[in-house]
Amino acid sequence: MAQSLFVVDDDSCYGCGACIGLCPTSALSMKGLLAMVEQSKCVFCELCIPSCPVDALDIYAR
Ligand code: SF4
Ligand code: SF4
Numbered sequence: 001m002a003q004s005l006f007v008v009d010d011d012s013c014y015g016c017g018a019c020i021g022l023c024p025t026s027a028l029s030m031k032g033l034l035a036m037v038e039q040s041k042c043v044f045c046e047l048c049i050p051s052c053p054v055d056a057l058d059i060y061a062r
Helices: none
Strands: 004-008 028-031 034-037 057-061
Touching: 004 034
Parallel strands: none
Antiparallel strands: 004 057, 028 034
């Protein structure tokens, strides 16, 4: 079965924090000026994705 992978584009993310509070499973956190995802907590709901002003968040099939 296809699995998904949630990724933060390290080069685009500038640490605004907009995505962090939107995650229903608290999978997102800040590490310095970079959003980090705890992969095992992400349920791929996509709620956070439109919140990013620089489109740094994406979900890929793997
Ligand atoms: S896709 Fe959903 S579960 Fe995953 S990090 Fe974004 S808000 Fe959280
Ligand atoms: S909303 Fe985008 S730029 Fe802001 S912390 Fe999240 S991933 Fe980084």
